Amino acid sequence: MTRSLSLLACTLTTFVNGATPAPTFHKDVEPILQNRCQGCHRPGEAAPIAFLSYNEVRPWAKAIRGAVLTGKMPPWQADPRHGKFVNDLSLGPGEKETIIAWIDAGAHEGNPADAPKPRAWVxxxxxxxxxxxxxxxxxxxxxxxxxxxxxxxxxxxxxxxxxxxxxxxxxxxxxxxxxxxxxxxxxxxxxxxxxxxxxxxxxxxxxxxxxxxxxxxxxxxxxxxxxxxxxxxxxxxxxxxxxxxxxxxxxAQQIVAMQAAAHWLQIPPGDANYRLDASTTMRENVELVGMRAHMHLRGKSMIFRAVYPNGESEILLDVPKYDFNWQPYYYLETPKALPRGTRIDVSAVFDNSVNNPFNPNPAATVFWGPQSWDEMMIGWFDVAVNAGSTIGHALYGAPVELH
Ligand code: HEC
Structure with a gap:
């Protein structure tokens, strides 16, 4: 009964305004913020502003519009064409439109009774x-x-x-x-x-x-x-x-960290498109569970590919616009079987030119090193193996370099 009444009310509003009713904070936007933003936008977390209540969010409406439209927020750099990730921060279908429509219609609070239950954060x-x-x-x-x-x-x-x-x-x-x-x-x-x-x-x-x-x-x-x-x-x-x-x-399974890294790197001064490749071959059957791109300030893009023993290959992760400030692990929704002999190829591109606004010194030849003005090129990845199997770095090619 209540349902058909509100449905009726909804139809009526639509009829009167000639459009669907404007989204409100509590009904339409708050659930999105809970799922996509509050993980970082709450006290003590990475983001400097909290988005837990209407009063906290309202003054930021304009900034939110800009950040969401440009794709700056939520921060997520993986090309959606390759791989599905459990920790994907990007907005779901229609969510961006809902946020923008809410702001453009005046960023109204709506009825607090429509609010979702607050999320229990530890x-x-x-x-x-x-x-x-x-x-x-x-x-x-x-x-x-x-x-x-x-x-x-x-x-x-x-x-x-x-x-x-x-x-x-x-x-x-x-x-x-x-x-x-x-x-x-x-x-x-x-x-x-x-x-x-x-x-x-x-x-x-x-x-x-x-x-x-x-x-x-x-x-x-x-x-x-x-x-x-x-x-x-x-x-x-x-x-x-x-x-x-x-x-x-x-x-049942042990998680082991592996990597493919180009320690020999030497990036010429001024080069806007310097490519480096590194590979690691699986010495036993493993399941790939996640990947992470690591470079410093000249890092531009990174691609992880699997080349299977039968010669087939596929892109596992593509980070076309690498951002030094965001280096998440990308955790696969479905772990990927990598049979023994599979090669993980990691390709990276660096921009050591003046066009890179983060470049500390375009005139320098850049070598491997720990500080941000040095460079690194590491494709990290986590694999799962049977918890009973004998595990050692020696099984997995290069030992894990710390940095
Ligand atoms: C992974 C953590 C994280 C998530 C998830 C996240 N943010 Fe942020 N956000 C940040 C950090 C850190 C900053 C401050 C540094 C910066 O601006 O890059 C920020 C800054 C902002 C700003 C400040 C203005 C600006 O453009 O710099 C806005 C607005 C914003 N976020 C909106 C959002 C919205 C809306 C969502 C969800 C749809 C969201 N963020 C999700 C971490 C996050």
Whole structure:
């Protein structure tokens, strides 16, 4: 009854105005903001403005219009023609139009009774409440100016048994000075004893695997926080932490980090289209679960391709307009089987010309290095293997380079 009445009311309005009624905040726009924006646009998260209520959103209506129209927001760089990703931030069909129509019609609040239930966010985390949190032992003081070498800060786990971790999040306490943070496990057996665990970089959301997938932390391992701090004119202090949620039952699959990287890079001065390729071949059957493009300020685009043993190939991920400020992992909706012998080819293009507004020095020949004015070319990817199989970096080609 109520339904047919409101349907009638709706038809009537349409009839009177000759158009569908203007969208309102609570009914039409708030659900979109909950799903697509609030993950970052709430206190303590990456975005400087909160979009939790009408009063918070209204003053930004004009800016939202611009950001949504240009595609700047939500930030998502993957070409939609290749791959479907679970963490896709882009707006769904009709959502952009709804936001624009709402703003153009005056950005009205509408009836609060139409509002969706507020989303339950865990304060201080993007993952559910962690089972355990490891912090840097003390705050790191970042001076106002200058260049800071990478810091490698060991944190013991005191784990007395192997642990499977199904969700993790790395969180700086001051994002303003943390360019990136990478946490690796170190089981004490030298470089190859280190394994990538989780990271923080702008635009990077906590990893999303399928149920039954987890990373392994060996008993007695240390964590090493690799911290890249950048100065921003004001002295600051940071104490980054990692939260972990353990698997409730033994996982079926282990997640292992792999990469294809061009360490030999040497980019000539002024070159606006310098291409680099790197490959890694699978030495056993694996399932690809996610990919991440990593370059510095001259990075322009990156493509991941699979070349299968039967000679067929396909594009797995295309990031046509790489943005140094957004380096998410792209998690596949459906993991992709990569039979033994499959080659992952990663191609990157760099712009070392004056046309690149981020280029720190177009006159320089650029080499591999950790700082932003150096370059890197790494196609990271996560694969899932049977949790029972013997895992070591040696199985996976290049060991994982930390940076
Ligand atoms: C992955 C995190 C993230 C998501 C998701 C996100 N934003 Fe943002 N947003 C940011 C960050 C960080 C900034 C500030 C830095 C910047 O402007 O790039 C920002 C800035 C903005 C600004 C400021 C103006 C501007 O153009 O710089 C607007 C408006 C905005 N976002 C709208 C939105 C809307 C609307 C959505 C959802 C449809 C959204 N954002 C989703 C992270 C995000």
């Amino acid at each position: 304060e201080g985390w993007r993952i559910p409440k962690p089972d355990v949190v490891f912090e840097m032992p003390e705050e790191f003081s970042v001076p106002a100016n200058g260049v800071i070498n990478y810091q490698y800060i060991p944190v013991p786990t005191h784990f007395t048994e192997d642990k499977w971790v199904e969700l993790m999040e790395v969180r700086p306490s001051d994002r303003g000075v943390v360019h990136h943070a990478i946490v690796v496990t170190d089981n004490g057996s030298g470089f190859r004893g280190q394994e990538y665990l989780a990271g923080y970089a702008p635009g990077m959301a906590p990893q999303m695997w399928k149920p039954g997938q987890a990373r392994l932390i060996k008993a007695g391992s240390n964590l090493v926080f690799q911290m890249h701090y950048t100065t921003n004119g004001k002295p600051a202090r940071d104490r980054t932490k990692i939260g972990m949620i353990f698997s409730k039952k033994p996982p």
